[in-house]
Amino acid sequence: xxxxxxxxxxxxxxxxxxxxxxxxxxxxxxxxxxxxxxxxxxxxxxxxxxxxxxxxxxxxxxxxxxxxxxxxxxxxxxxxxxxxxxxxxxxxxxxxxxxxxxxxxxxxxxxx
Amino acid sequence: xxxxxxxxxxxxxxxxxxxxxxxxxxxxxxxxxxxxxxxxxxxxxxxxxxxxxxxxxxxxxxxxxxxxxxxxxxxxxxxxxxxxxxxxxxxxxxxxxxxxxxxxxxxxxxxxxxxxxxxxxxxxxxxxxxxxxxxxxxxxxxxxxxxxxxxxxxxxxxxxxxxxxxxxxxxxxxxxxxxxxxxxxxxxxxxxxxxxxxxxxxxxxxxxxxxxxxxxxxxxxxxx
Numbered sequence: 001x002x003x004x005x006x007x008x009x010x011x012x013x014x015x016x017x018x019x020x021x022x023x024x025x026x027x028x029x030x031x032x033x034x035x036x037x038x039x040x041x042x043x044x045x046x047x048x049x050x051x052x053x054x055x056x057x058x059x060x061x062x063x064x065x066x067x068x069x070x071x072x073x074x075x076x077x078x079x080x081x082x083x084x085x086x087x088x089x090x091x092x093x094x095x096x097x098x099x100x101x102x103x104x105x106x107x108x109x110x111x112x
Numbered sequence: 113x114x115x116x117x118x119x120x121x122x123x124x125x126x127x128x129x130x131x132x133x134x135x136x137x138x139x140x141x142x143x144x145x146x147x148x149x150x151x152x153x154x155x156x157x158x159x160x161x162x163x164x165x166x167x168x169x170x171x172x173x174x175x176x177x178x179x180x181x182x183x184x185x186x187x188x189x190x191x192x193x194x195x196x197x198x199x200x201x202x203x204x205x206x207x208x209x210x211x212x213x214x215x216x217x218x219x220x221x222x223x224x225x226x227x228x229x230x231x232x233x234x235x236x237x238x239x240x241x242x243x244x245x246x247x248x249x250x251x252x253x254x255x256x257x258x259x260x261x262x263x264x265x266x267x268x269x270x271x272x273x274x275x276x277x278x279x280x281x282x283x284x285x286x287x288x289x290x291x292x293x294x295x296x297x298x299x300x301x302x303x304x305x306x307x308x309x310x311x312x313x314x315x316x317x318x319x320x321x322x323x324x325x326x327x328x329x330x331x332x333x334x335x336x
Contacts, residue, residue: 028254029147032175039171090152101144110146
């Protein structure tokens with residue numbers, strides 16, 4: 001289990017939009033990407049500094065994107081770097097979800 | 113046709129995952145659709161769960177902790193204004209999309225909104241298992257339970273049961289109408305104005321309108 005009280009320090013992250021110290025999301029997937037990152041950090045898969053520099057590299061990498069798109073790309077790269085899974089794995093699973101959605105009638109839960 | 117007011121995906125704003133998204137917008141076959149970013153995040157999460165790095169429950173818990181700042185302020189403003197200004201309420205009834213738009217609340221995809229008004233006779237409840245069918249621009253992020261399949265199936269079969277799970281026990285004389293939010297039409301429940309609020313300003317009233325009241329699992333708060 002995770003160590004208790006391992007708090008992510010949001011203030012050190014580049015460009016994050018906070019409201020009263022809380023992150024601001026514009027869509028559910030953004031909150032999900034955020035939460036996955038915090039969870040992997042809590043599990044000790046990377047340090048918060050590693051995360052902050054990965055995100056910073058993405059943001060300053062020259063591609064214009066919305067903030068949480070940068071976030072997700074940075075997370076995917078860090079995960080690949082840590083050999084948790086490859087970008088190809090993610091790519092093919094993404095397609096699997098699209099395929100699953102296309103065979104699921106609207107309103108029913110989408111399952112792989 | 114507007115398909116999926118999705119996760120802000122597929123509008124080509126410099127995304128580098130190199131996916132064609134045109135196919136996203138031209139099937140209207142009653143099947144589900146995931147936005148690009150939504151599918152991408154699902155891909156990552158499902159792989160991490162399978163490999164044992166994270167548990168879905170812990171992700172949901174974290175989201176609940178952090179999502180509190182995404183209050184349903186926009187929707188609450190819409191509701192409160194409709195309580196105070198009959199003309200606005202009228203407009204909302206006729207063309208909710210335009211009425212809401214007039215307050216500056218728009219989403220990227222500009223989905224069609226419909227306002228449903230609670231009364232003594234009818235209580236409205238909105239369901240959908242796809243978070244992409246949820247009007248974030250008005251309500252903020254959906255609560256985690258809203259996306260759960262059990263909530264939806266129970267809401268359809270036994271809406272009164274769901275409401276009483278949420279602590280809302282309606283009189284027998286009030287019928288419950290369930291609306292299935294779709295990619296094309298998203299619903300906003302306009303709760304009834306609570307008593308004891310005569311002369312209140314829109315801002316004061318808006319504070320009584322919770323997200324759950326605008327989904328229909330609650331009524332507006334009582335004035336303290």
